[in-house]
Amino acid sequence: MEGKKRKRSEYKRYWSRDGPQKIPRSTKHSRKSSSSKHFAQKTEPLQESSSDLDEHFDEDSTDMPVVSVLMNSYREKEAAHTSEPEMIVNDLPSDVEPHIETECDHNDHTSGEPDMDNSFSEENNLLSVGLCDGDDDQSKPPANDTSFDDEFCCNFNVDDDGCVSEEESSTHSSPARTCDSSPQSDNESSSDSDDEMAIAPQLHLTIQEKIKILLLLATKKRHNLSYSAAENIIDLANVLSHKDENTAFHPTKHIMKRAIELYSFALSEHHVCPDCGVYIGVVGTLSFYCAKCDKTFVTLNNRSDGNMFLYLPMEDQLRALLENCLSEETIIDTRSRKKINQHNYEDLFDGAFYKKYVSAEFLTLNFFIDGVQIGTTTKTSAWPILVSLNELPLHLRRKYLMMASVWLSKKKPKCNEYLKPFVQECSKLQTEGVHYKRNGKNLVQKFKVCVCVSDSVARPLLRNCNQFNGKCGCGLCYHPGIRMAFGRGFIRSYSTHERIYPLRTHEETMFYARQAEQTAVKHIKGIKGQAILSDIPGFDIVKQLDPDSFHCLVNVGKRFAWLWFDEKFHNEPFNISRRLSEVDTRLLKITPTSDVSRFRSLTERSDYRGHEWYHWIMIYSIPCLKKILPNKYLNHWSKLSYALALLMQNSVAKSEVVYANRYLNSFVSEIDNLYGAQHVTFSVHLLTHLTQSVEDFGQPWCHSAFIYEAVNAEIKDLVKSSNGAIFQITKGIQLKVALKKCESEVRHEMNSKEIEYLNRMLTSDISPKPHCSIQNASLLGKPKISVLNPDMLRAMRRAGIVLNETIPHSIYFRCIVNNEIFHSSEYKKAKKQNNSVALLEDNSIFILDSFIVPDSSDMCFALGRFIMEKKQQKLCDTLPPHLKVLKNNPEGTLRAIPISDIVSKLLSFSVNVSETETFRLAFVNVLSMEFLK
Incomplete structure (x- = not known):
């Protein structure tokens, strides 16, 4: 393209601690001559011989033929420029490798091909994996730089005359910068790619230095700092502590990145064909060939176009978990674990699938795949594969989530191609297992895939069947769906009209898949072809692709809120848009517990997050709609809340599953007459399959997308620029893993202050520090020392404790019992929260006034008043079991109970449904397991 060439500004090279050496703008020959002279002045004979370099670059490797070319070019240039075969840079610090110039550095680029980086990852044996770093990419390309891609950050930009542009030139031609003469600006997006690719030296750190690195990286992650900011924090600490510069510990960016590399895991770059989407695999050459298209493609162009994904081997992550993070006591023994009721569903292990197909030699994995838009101004989405280990306590399942792969593009991945390396590794984990060491013993642990969790958009891609808005779009049953006119278009209704459709089976689905591929038809009963997941040994393509309750309930909540509050339906009998302000008034007056977020106005419902829709369905909707929504619609809605309350319990009886199924089917079947058949959407239809999912895999919270969606939010926060976003995500995940591994190695050497600081950095929800602990309670805050009043x-x-009237005792107003924070009703600081209502062991309800620790006693008592249920007053015909209607006022007698009698906290509030009628309600938080509280 002809036109005026972009003016190049001068650039810098950092060779030593003496400061930057400016290279004047001139011809390329002059620049190369100047740099050669400068290099000769600063160097002595190299100590690293060509044989040493062979340890890093294998010339005989078939995977990386370009490495041999680069190394041969290096040796030719070395022989031409110096009589000595070996040179070394003396002025570079110990943590920086000397820069190795290759033929690519002196290439005239007359062919117009882009430069290739001369550095390669030692662990991954890949070309240019670390293009961008997650938390440093803040640079912006010049406005007239047409070679810069908006979505991905390539290694180099080349002007029309073949010269490297300003941002990339320092990366391409300079070694890693030193700590003393670093530039002031934190423009790390251009230099990070070269730093990531450089072969870093081995770190030789003491335990105390490792602890400092750990605390520094934890601070970096918590506050989302760049590497330069993290270095400045250490500099500031050294200055304030008046440490000598020669003895002070100064971890450079290079050291921090090397530490992450050592304690993390390798990642590999996998390509797909840009034309047909066929999986190509790991590419170690400048170009690759697609046999299906009979075309050759340039690797760098394919990367910049987004036709690739990064894969992080699960074997390495699982081995790290087994060796460093988990103990034998941490992993749940599913056969001998304690249960509330031996016959009830209490976890995934009680489901029919686990009992039938999982033997004692296996641990099980759930995995999640879904798209998440990385920004509001871009259509680019990330499709990570997240993996969780089931045989862990609930809070650890979230803590030790793993990411196996991530795809980033404006288009959806072809799952049969994207999942190939993941499926191959799952098969290997099931047959060969993971070899690891524990206590000096060599052990093997096998893993089996249990549940694939995804939403209704991703699930058809995984099952290779029609989407929910197509004919036979349900992958669980043979309901064909009914195409109906709706608005200006059409909608597919899953109305049953009292008809029951048979469930699909794995064998039938595989038969239809083979037939569809052999006959080349679009689909047979909704099945388009075979799914790659069926290659996992024993994987049931029907049952193990679970109807996720999280997305299902969120969509149902959105649908009915739309019907009730949107003015589009103002003529319908169920629409209450004219009374939306009344519902809002009730809603905004509610003071929930600290475990439940305060609800926003319904006018902001388009911005509600998933947990807010859960709370609306289960807690707020029925009392807020009482005497506003007509009774027949409210009674119908209460059936959904009733069924979900049964299924979400910690322990679910088989009879309760039967009742829940009855209420869910009744709820779905009545929609035809109350709202119209067009509103029996696919998400509504999935409610009829929830109880089958419970029978197979336990309660919905065992295999919900909720914990994965939280990680999706973290992944979204990792992206700070559209340039190289996929590498920003993987680097953030690698940092998270490195922190866990490093912590497990050095935690036993850390003092209490260091452990406390690390916990603050790694934990978002920190419990208050207790003043003292008695029995199972941790008392918070400074106590009030006073004599007790007569009451x-x-x-x-009355509790059998006689105290001296003249001796002062300790009175507290906050405490932690069973990991829940309780406040007394007299605690005035929490004005928008109510943590003073407790459920006791005998199912009675107690309002807390204060907590008493008698002088010279090791016992704690809760003082308060009982409040009774009001069974004559009902909100609706089908009152959910987790909801209790209370009398408006507690009893007048003050009581004292042992603090150990408290079981859990109740969410309690009052609602004025009319001028003369008020409901005081208490809710058992059945969603505590779902939200891992």
Whole structure:
């Protein structure tokens, strides 16, 4: 393209601690001559011989033929420029490798091909994996730089005359910068790619230095700092502590990245054909060939176009978990674990699938795949594969989530191609297992895939069947769907009209898949062809692709809120848009517990997150709609809340599953007459399959997308620029893994202050520091030392404790019991929260006034008043079991109970449904397991 060439500004090379040496703008020959002279002045004979270099670059490798070319070019240039065969840079610090110039550095680029980086990853044996770093990419391309891609950051930009542009020139021609003469600006997006590709030296750190690195990286992650900011924090700490510069510990960016590399895992870059989407695999050459298209493609162009994904081997991550993070006591023994009721569903292990197909030699994995838009101004989406280990306590399942792969593009991945390396590794984990060491013993652990969790958009891609808006779009049953006119278009309704459709089976689905491929038809009963997941040994393509309750309920909540509050339906009997302000008034007056977020106005419902829709369905909707939504619609809605309350319990009886199924089917079947058949959407239809999912895999919270969606939000936060976003995501995940591995190695050497600081950095929800701990309670805040008033003394005597009236005792107003924070009703600081209502062991409800620790006693008592249920007053015909209607006022007698009698906290509030009628309600938080509280 002809036109005026972009003016190049001068650039810098950092060779030593003496400061930057400016290279004047001139011809390329002059620049090369100047740099050669400068290099000769600063160097002595190299100590690293060509044989040493062979340890890093294998010339005989078939995977990386370009490496041999680069190394041969290096040796030719070395022989031409110096009489000595070996040179070394003396002025470089110990943590920086000397820069190795290759033939690519002196190439005239007359062919117009882009430069290739001369550095390669030692662990991954890949070309240019680390193009961008997650938290440093803040640079912006010049406005007239047409070679810069908006979505991905390539290694180099080349002007029309073949010269490297300003941002990339320092990366291409300079070694890693030193700590003393670093540039002031934190423009790390251009230099990070070269740093990631450089072969870093081995770190020789003491335990104390490793602890400092760990704390520094944890601070970097918590506050989303760049590497330069992290270095400055250490500099500031050294200055404030008046440490000598020669003895002070100064971890450079290079050291921090090397530490992450050592404690993390390798990643590999896999390509797909840009034309047909066929999986190519790992490419170690400048170009690759697609046999299906009979075409050759340039590797760098394919990367910049987004036709690739990064894969992080699960074997390495699982081995790290087994060796460093998990102990034998941490992993749940599913056969001998304690249960509330031996016959109930209490976890995934109680489901029919686990009991039938998972033997004692296996641990099980769930994996999740879904798209997440990385920004509001771009259509680019990330499609990560997240993996969780089931045989862990709930809070650890979230903590030790793994990412196996990530795809980033404006288009959806072809799952049969994208999942190939993942499926191959799952098969290997099932047959060969993971070899690891524990306590000096060599052990093997096998893994089996249990559940694939995804939403209704991704699930058809994984099953290779029609989407929900196509004919026979349900992958669980043979309901064909009914195409109906709706608005200006059409909608597919899953109305049953009292008809029951048979469930699909794995064998039938595979038969239809083979037939569809052999006959080349679009689909047979909704099945288009074979799915790659069926290659995993024993994987049931029907049952193990679970109907995720999270997305299902969120969509149902959105649908009915739209019907009730949107003015489009103002003429319908179920629409209450004219009374939306009344519903909002009730809603905004509610003071929930600290475990449940305060609800926003319904006018902001388009911005509600998933957990807010859960709370609306289960807690807020029925009392807020009482006497506003007509009774027949409210009674119908309460059936959904009733069924979900049964299924979400910690322990679910088989009879309760039967009742829940009855209420869910009744809820779905009545929609035809109440709202119209066009509103029996696919998400509504999935409610009829929830109980089958519970029978196969336990309660919905065992295999919900909720914990994965939280990680999706973290992944979204990792992306700070559209340039190289996929590498920003993987680097963020690698940092998270490195912190866990490094912590497990050095934690036993850390003192209490270091451990406390690390916990603050790694944990988002930190419990308050207790003043003292008695029995199972941790008392918070400074106590009020006072003599007890007569009512308190009488309450203690009723509990069998006689106290001296003149001796002062400790009175507290906050405490932690069973990992829940309780406040007394007299605690005034929490004005928008109510943590003062407790459920006791005998199912009675107690309102807390204060917590008493008698002088010279090791016992703690809760003082308060009982409040009784009001069984005559009902909100609706089908009152959910987790909801209790209480009397408006507690009893007048003050009581004292042992703090150990408290079981859990209740969400309690009052709602004025009319001028003369008020409901005081208490809710058991059945969603605590779902939200891992």
